[in-house]
C-alpha cells in the first residue's frame with residue numbers, strides 16, 4: 001500500500017517509488033546502488049503532501065555492509081562461523097530443510113545461504129588437498145556437473161565449526177554416530193550428502209571461496225540472549 005495514502009492514485013512511477021520508500025522505512029537495508037527518480041507534477045504533489053524523499057532501487061541484490069569481524073568470525077566466540085554445504089545428493093534427497101532445521105534448533109544463526117552449480121575450478125580449489133586421490137575426479141564431477149545444485153550455508157555461533165561437524169557425523173557414514181545427519185541418511189562415503197569446515201582456517205578459506213564478504217549477513221538475533229548467555 002502507498003505510504004502516503006490508502007487510496008493512492010499516484011502514477012505508476014510514483015507508486016513504485018512509494019513502495020521503495022516503504023522498503024526503506026522497513027528494517028531491510030536499501031541496496032547501495034539506489035538512485036533518485038524524477039516525478040511528474042502529480043507525483044511531486046503526492047511527494048510534497050506525504051513529506052517523504054522517495055528513491056527507487058535498482059534490482060541489484062542487497063549486499064551486506066562491511067563487516068567489523070573476520071569472515072569466519074572470531075574462533076571460540078558467538079561470532080564463530082562455519083561453511084556447511086548440502087551436496088548434490090543431499091539436495092536430490094530433499095535434505096536441505098533437515099540441515100537448516102537441525103542447525104536452527106541447536107541455536108545457530110544462518111548468516112549466508114545460496115544455491116548454485118559450482119564450477120569445476122571452484123570444486124577443485126575447495127577439495128585441493130584431495131588432488132591425487134583415486135576418487136578426486138569423480139568427486140569434482142559429481143559436485144559440478146549440474147545434475148543437481150549445491151546449497152551453501154554459513155552458520156554462526158559458539159563452537160559452530162566443531163559442533164557442525166558433530167551434527168553432520170563422520171565422513172564415512174558407516175562410522176557416523178546414530179542421530180547424526182550422515183548416520184540417519186547416508187551409507188556411502190562417496191554420497192555423504194554434506195560438507196562442513198573442519199577448522200577455523202578452513203572456514204575462512206571456504207566462506208571466502210563460496211560466498212565472499214558481501215554475501216554474508218551479520219544480523220541481530222532477537223533470541224540470542226536466551227541461547228548464548230553464560231550468566
Ligand SMILES: Nc1ncnc2c1ncn2[C@@H]1O[C@H](COP(=O)(O)OP(=O)(O)OP(=O)(O)O)[C@@H](O)[C@H]1O
Nearest residue numbers: 130135139170171189190191192194195196197198
Ligand atoms: N574413499 C572415498 N571414496 C569416495 N569419496 C570419498 C572418499 N573419501 C572421501 N571422499 C569424498 O571426499 C569428501 C572430502 O573428504 P575429506 O577426507 O576431506 O572428508 P571431510 O572433510 O569429512 O568431508 P567434507 O569435506 O565433504 O566435509 C568426502 O566428504 C567424500 O565426499
